[in-house]
Amino acid sequence: MIRALRERWRQGHRTMAYPAGAPVLPDRHLGRPALDPSRCLPDCHACAEACPTAAIDATAGLTLDLGRCLFCAACSQVCPRAAIAWTGDWRMATRSREALVVKDRELELAEALDARLRRLFGRSLKLRQVSAGGCNACEADVNVLSTIGWDIGRFGIQIVASPRHADGLLITGPVPENMRLGLEKTWQATPSPKLVIAVGACAIAGGPFAGHPEVTGGAAATVPVDLFIPGCPPHPATILDGLLRLLGRLSATDPVES
Amino acid sequence: MARVSLAELYNGGAVLLAEVPRLGWEDLRVAVGDEVAAGNRLAALAGRPVGDGIEVLAVLVRPEQGCLAAGRAVVGDRFASLTPGCPQAHWFERELAEGWGIVPEGHPWLKPIRFHRSYRPGHDAWGRADDAPILPSVTDFFRVDGEEVHEVAVGPVHAGVIEPGHFRFSCHGERVMHLEISLGYQHRGVERALVGGPDRRSVHLAETLAGDSSVAHATAFSQLVEGLSGCQAPPRAEIIRAVALELERLANHVGDLGALAGDVGYLPTLSFCGRLRGDILNLTAELCGNRFGRNLVRPGGVAFDLEPERVERLATRLGAAMRDVRGAVGMLFDSSSVMARLEGTGALSAAQAVELGLVGVAARACGLDRDVRAELPSGMYRFAQVPVSTWHTGDVFARAWVRWLEVQRSSQFIQDRLAAMPKGPTRVDCRPLAGGSLAVSLVEGWRGEVCHLAITEPAGRFASYKVVDPSFHNWMGLALALREQQISDFPLCNKSFNLSYCGHDL
Numbered sequence: 001m002i003r004a005l006r007e008r009w010r011q012g013h014r015t016m017a018y019p020a021g022a023p024v025l026p027d028r029h030l031g032r033p034a035l036d037p038s039r040c041l042p043d044c045h046a047c048a049e050a051c052p053t054a055a056i057d058a059t060a061g062l063t064l065d066l067g068r069c070l071f072c073a074a075c076s077q078v079c080p081r082a083a084i085a086w087t088g089d090w091r092m093a094t095r096s097r098e099a100l101v102v103k104d105r106e107l108e109l110a111e112a113l114d115a116r117l118r119r120l121f122g123r124s125l126k127l128r129q130v131s132a133g134g135c136n137a138c139e140a141d142v143n144v145l146s147t148i149g150w151d152i153g154r155f156g157i158q159i160v161a162s163p164r165h166a167d168g169l170l171i172t173g174p175v176p177e178n179m180r181l182g183l184e185k186t187w188q189a190t191p192s193p194k195l196v197i198a199v200g201a202c203a204i205a206g207g208p209f210a211g212h213p214e215v216t217g218g219a220a221a222t223v224p225v226d227l228f229i230p231g232c233p234p235h236p237a238t239i240l241d242g243l244l245r246l247l248g249r250l251s252a253t254d255p256v257e258s
Numbered sequence: 259m260a261r262v263s264l265a266e267l268y269n270g271g272a273v274l275l276a277e278v279p280r281l282g283w284e285d286l287r288v289a290v291g292d293e294v295a296a297g298n299r300l301a302a303l304a305g306r307p308v309g310d311g312i313e314v315l316a317v318l319v320r321p322e323q324g325c326l327a328a329g330r331a332v333v334g335d336r337f338a339s340l341t342p343g344c345p346q347a348h349w350f351e352r353e354l355a356e357g358w359g360i361v362p363e364g365h366p367w368l369k370p371i372r373f374h375r376s377y378r379p380g381h382d383a384w385g386r387a388d389d390a391p392i393l394p395s396v397t398d399f400f401r402v403d404g405e406e407v408h409e410v411a412v413g414p415v416h417a418g419v420i421e422p423g424h425f426r427f428s429c430h431g432e433r434v435m436h437l438e439i440s441l442g443y444q445h446r447g448v449e450r451a452l453v454g455g456p457d458r459r460s461v462h463l464a465e466t467l468a469g470d471s472s473v474a475h476a477t478a479f480s481q482l483v484e485g486l487s488g489c490q491a492p493p494r495a496e497i498i499r500a501v502a503l504e505l506e507r508l509a510n511h512v513g514d515l516g517a518l519a520g521d522v523g524y525l526p527t528l529s530f531c532g533r534l535r536g537d538i539l540n541l542t543a544e545l546c547g548n549r550f551g552r553n554l555v556r557p558g559g560v561a562f563d564l565e566p567e568r569v570e571r572l573a574t575r576l577g578a579a580m581r582d583v584r585g586a587v588g589m590l591f592d593s594s595s596v597m598a599r600l601e602g603t604g605a606l607s608a609a610q611a612v613e614l615g616l617v618g619v620a621a622r623a624c625g626l627d628r629d630v631r632a633e634l635p636s637g638m639y640r641f642a643q644v645p646v647s648t649w650h651t652g653d654v655f656a657r658a659w660v661r662w663l664e665v666q667r668s669s670q671f672i673q674d675r676l677a678a679m680p681k682g683p684t685r686v687d688c689r690p691l692a693g694g695s696l697a698v699s700l701v702e703g704w705r706g707e708v709c710h711l712a713i714t715e716p717a718g719r720f721a722s723y724k725v726v727d728p729s730f731h732n733w734m735g736l737a738l739a740l741r742e743q744q745i746s747d748f749p750l751c752n753k754s755f756n757l758s759y760c761g762h763d764l
């Protein structure tokens with residue numbers, strides 16, 4: 001016991017300041033991409049040809065679908081004109097699938113729930129996590145939010161053991177055919193009103209498995225999705241930012257917003 | 259020893275397929291049995307269609323010789339099962355039956371393992387029609403009969419943030435008489451998608467085969483491509499790969515030690531290790547920007563170099579994290595109430611481990627010194643060795659203790675490598691792949707041996723691609739470890755193996 005206390009004292013308090021300050025991200029971290037189509041050479045499709053998941057369309061202008069993106073930077077590496085750059089910005093969650101298609105330097109981030117749902121979930125959100133073909137990296141970076149370093153409990157967010165206890169589902173993975181029924185039943189077992197959050201390229205658009213006949217290509221083919229959090233896997237800060245934004249817990253005056 | 263000779267090959271090297279002897283099935287079956295009886299183990303059993311039969315390729319690890327052995331045989335719709343004399347083939351033969359619609363006759367428990375349609379329309383090992391629905395876990399389960407026997411079914415969706423799988427326990431009161439594990443919910447068709455490659459998606463499929471083993475699988479894939487193209491990653495790249503692989507081991511082992519502490523209600527270690535695992539993932543992100551090492555390992559080398567300041571930063575931060583890990587884990591092993599829960603729980607014998615063909619931590623915790631880094635070293639491990647960590651009790655304690663030994667040895671290994679980085683390039687261009695060849699590549703991931711195998715068609719494309727995640731060898735070990743245990747010890751036993759669902763389901 002004394003030893004546990006001594007170790008606790010030595011290791012100290014380690015919950016991060018976020019959202020009172022920006023999260024600490026490595027310098028090589030790839031955040032939201034910023035596009036500058038005006039730099040494109042005529043008839044150049046080098047980026048689109050390099051992309052492993054067909055996230056880029058360079059036929060008319062230049063667009064990058066964050067929902068499909070694996071953040072591998074294959075596109076920016078082949079671009080002769082630096083038309084695609086990576087900002088370190090971790091904030092990327094959106095409320096609609098279309099909003100994930102980046103055309104320039106902007107991204108329309110997720111709006112908060114309406115007043116009624118915010119009253120219900122704003123200060124207490126219980127989520128059931130469903131891994132449906134997830135590779136365990138998205139799952140791990142969701143799990144990490146419950147550790148002392150991130151401590152999502154301080155926002156009233158908790159991952160619970162049963163869909164019956166949940167206000168919504170947090171789904172990872174491309175939803176293999178073999179998990180479709182499991183996902184559907186878990187959704188049905190969750191009482192209404194309920195939220196669905198798709199975390200990662202797989203849950204949004206099939207990720208690296210898009211187009212395989214063994215998968216259904218993401219959560220939206222089976223259940224309606226309220227929040228899309230891109231990445232492969234999304235950084236925990238990206239996931240947390242999305243959740244807080246959805247709950248209306250981040251405002252323009254928060255330090256991370258200014 | 260074997261009556262017939264098999265082809266020898268080296269980890270990561272390629273041979274012409276024509277040099278791999280094509281035997282009759284009976285000869286191959288006897289040869290594999292003899293190899294296994296002599297202390298070698300089955301690394302892979304892979305099928306591919308040739309003509310109107312299926313060619314089965316067997317690859318064995320010969321640890322004493324430090325090499326692999328391969329042989330092949332074409333079988334028709336039915337063939338004599340290897341499993342009765344060689345239990346470690348049992349899961350592989352179920353996989354062959356499911357994939358290619360061929361029946362290993364005499365297999366003691368022939369059932370699907372992933373619940374997908376056979377790759378050959380019109381051929382189904384269970385005689386199902388081409389359009390018959392196939393649902394996961396809809397199959398016969400082993401049944402224990404008796405008035406007081408009851409069954410407990412768990413999953414596919416579990417209570418924690420983990421992947422889906424179905425567990426069915428036959429119990430008498432609290433006592434588990436048998437556990438049957440039924441997987442396949444994570445099946446994403448990765449092997450099939452790799453055929454025709456390598457292409458721009460292949461390496462991403464390798465990295466996401468099992469996301470917590472991204473570096474191990476990407477390294478196995480890259481080594482395989484390098485072997486087939488006759489190129490070699492430069493020494494500096496080999497070091498960066500080894501650093502990333504050992505960081506992956508550290509992160510997962512530290513996380514597992516914390517989770518084991520959590521499963522017996524010892525919360526201080528759970529809390530510390532949860533954070534420390536993240537600290538180590540952040541070190542991997544220092545290498546390449548991604549906490550799981552995505553986008554780092556590529557055929558021909560690595561995609562990122564490390565400047566001197568970065569190397570220094572890594573060494574300092576790893577040192578600091580390890581100080582905290584020592585504090586957090588030391589407490590765990592010094593607490594007698596924790597030890598009382600870990601010792602003697604979920605034990606397997608060395609003989610069981612050999613029979614089942616267990617690999618990795620689970621095998622070393624039974625006293626077997628199986629470790630690809632020492633047996634078939636490739637990359638940096640040819641020049642610098644990590645001592646193999648074993649313990650002999652085969653229980654949850656042993657699996658925890660082996661992890662702790664490995665944490666200490668891997669962190670030392672990383673520090674030594676960082677202190678002596680050779681100068682030079684970090685990547686070379688890979689030439690086109692050799693046609694008509696076979697290559698096998700093994701990497702000791704944190705769970706155990708990751709095996710990738712490919713056969714190329716004449717133009718150098720993958721004609722067939724096989725992945726064997728260590729979990730594939732080890733799931734049956736978990737099932738047996740549960741026998742005669744309390745059902746309430748399942749989470750603890752499960753965590754002590756911590757196997758991959760998607761790595762198994764592919």
Ligand code: SF4
Pocket residue numbers: 133134135136137138139172173174199200201202203207208231232233234466469
């Ligand atoms: S999005 Fe990427 S990290 Fe997440 S489950 Fe899919 S492959 Fe894994």
